[in-house]
Amino acid sequence: MSSVSSTSHVILGMLAQHPRSGYDIKQYVDKSTRHFWAASYGQIYPDLKRLAEAGLVEGQSTPSGGRQRTVFSITDEGRAVLYEWLTSPAEPLEEVRDEALLKIFFADLLRLEETIALLHIKRATHQRTLDQLEGQVQGAEAQRAAQGLRPMPMPLDYGIGFHRWAVAWCDETEALLRSEASQEQLQPKRA
Amino acid sequence: MSSVSSTSHVILGMLAQHPRSGYDIKQYVDKSTRHFWAASYGQIYPDLKRLAEAGLVEGQSTPSGGRQRTVFSITDEGRAVLYEWLTSPAEPLEEVRDEALLKIFFADLLRLEETIALLHIKRATHQRTLDQLEGQVQGAEAQRAAQGLRPMPMPLDYGIGFHRWAVAWCDETEALLRSEASQEQLQPKRA
């Protein structure tokens, strides 16, 4: 019925900034919302078509040479739907799938060094994301200098803070595990 | 081909601790891994059947009265598959869908008070989860006192730390937003 999936809101929000092609949307998603809301071409193009049918966006064909390109703009109705979503008090969806943490959950089945290896893997993924987000800050700074001083996007700040925290957690947990292990050697399990 | 989905690993891991019914697994998932790896009956029961066909688990019918109940145990082959997964160096899956953060990403379209409302919503969901996790610690403490002093499960510690951090981020971001807003009033946007 509603024709507006959660991912449609990403599209509407991005088109509210300025018109874009499906390809543009995908590029932008990959460099901005990816870490908290990803989207693939297989979603974006069909979604765009549905949104156009529902009158929430409008496509305009703007080929350059023999290369086709359809730029979509948001309509007034689209803006209304977007605003309604943004201000809706409904419980926002929050889902996490963290395979590394799931493995750590079963650490009882592993030896100390294997568990620590899991912590290292988790740490590395957070560190990699962190590096990437910190790279984005450079780009944001450049823009900030150019146009009217926009502060760093809040979700970027959130991401950096979170992944820093996660890296620290991995380190602290490893240290804790090692100290527990050496304690146990002095004072073995009682019967 | 492989018959072992990511969610199958949850099942295998839980059965590695001790035999359980599909119902038991669902209860346990809901009170333990839910926040980083959820699973529904619609996954668990068909998965259990597939795992049994693949010889990784074995079901034993243990009705009590007229109430049917099938308890599954992990086989040696199942243990091998589980161990292989736990120690595999493959990039672990990590996915997040955070609708509140997505809305905050589009805060440019909103007024200050509407943006702050988004922060409040996000804060409330983290606080609620935090309360729930801290409740779990009580249960863990009880168990710890009973059997041989197992420390708090690492993912529980992780969850508590993360949601505390997230609540603090919401508070700090709100404060920042408010101070920026009052600054702007003294020193309005230039042309």
Added chain:
DNA sequence: ATCTTCATGTAATAAGTTACATGATTAA
């Protein structure tokens, strides 16, 4: 009596990924 929990399962649907196909333009 009636509600909750125990217990198992499926059908319909939704959501999303991956891989593929196609082809033009631009930079090396």
Added chain:
DNA sequence: TTAATCATGTAACTTATTACATGAAGAT
């Protein structure tokens, strides 16, 4: 000329949720 990027799209598949159906046992 070759590779990368721009650009659009679909088909097959996987994954998972939701809602429903069924019914026994235990608690109020």
